[in-house]
Amino acid sequence: MYFQYGTKETDYLRQKDKRLCEVIDRIGPVERVVDTDLFSAVIHHIIGQQISTKAQATIWQRMQDALGSVTAETILAAGVPKLQGLGMTFRKAEYITDFAEKIHTGAFDLDAVERMSDEEAIRELSALKGIGVWTAEMILLFCMQRPNVFSYDDLAIQRGLRMVYHHRKIDRTLFEKYRRRFSPYCSVASLYLWAVAGGAIPEMRDYAPKKK
Template sequence: MYFEYGKKEISYLLNKDKKLAEVIEQIGMIQREIDADLFSSVVHHIIGQQISTKAQATIWKRMQDALGEINAETIISADPAELQSLGLSFRKVEYITDFARKVHDGTFNLDEIWQMSDEDAIKALSSLKGIGVWTAEMILLFCMQRPDIFSYDDLAIQRGLRMVYHHRRIDRKLFEKYRRRFSPYCSVASLYLWAVSGGAIVGMKDYKPKNG
């Protein structure tokens, strides 16, 4: 499954911002995979913290092979040492098992998260051990497909903004200006800024000062 967007979102952004419009026209449609299962998405994001995407994929595959379905019951049933042997740190095992127990005993209700506003869902998710605001925002985008996510804490989005708009630095005030411009389709704008940051358009450079 990929993040769903189409003509409505693209037309809005094309009309709102000339420079972003040029980026969208050069790159075309972007396919970003999503995981629609909220439990496995939280676990996946905890695994991925402070490691490479490749390492995250390797550990995730090992976990799937070892546990089969990844849910609260299989995580709780697993021996912590077994989870660590898959490549997880002691701390990440602690975070994942704490989350699984809370879901299992009803302390944390995943179904309620789907009904919440973005702000409340971010607050609820970031109350979990090992989940900060940025991780919660990524879960809203890449699991729940919320349309208006724009993360100030995401360094690649800041880099994308510097590259597209030739800024040297992105402070909160400037970031909020772009959030207002792209809303209510900030998530789609984020996809394109990530692509730019990753080198999707040859010749675009980062204007961040070398000593900054």
């Protein structure tokens, strides 16, 4: 399943910003896979921190093979040593079992998070061990499909902004200017900025000063 958006969002962004309009027209629809299950999305994101997407997928597959189905109960039954044996760090195994324990005891309510505002959901998710603000924002976008996520801490978003708008640096004030411009469809703008940062338009370059 891909992040759901259509002409309503792209027409709005095209009308609001000439350069983003050109980017949308050049790239066309962007397909980004989403995981709509919040429990597995949290675990996925903990596993995936500071490793490649391929390594993340390998560990996740091992986890499914080892546990049968990945639930709070099967994670707690496995314990930290077995999870670590699947290829993740000891700390990540601890974070995942801590999350599973909170789900099992009812200390963390996934259904309640689904109903929260973006700010509340980010605050609740980032209170979990192993989940920072950036990771919480990615869960909102790629799991909950929230339409207005724009992450200042995402280096590729900043790179995309530099490339499209020819900035040397993106500070918080400048970033917030773009957030206001793209709102309420920042998530779709993010998809296009990621695509640009990844080389979707070959002639676009990063205007950040070269490091000496």
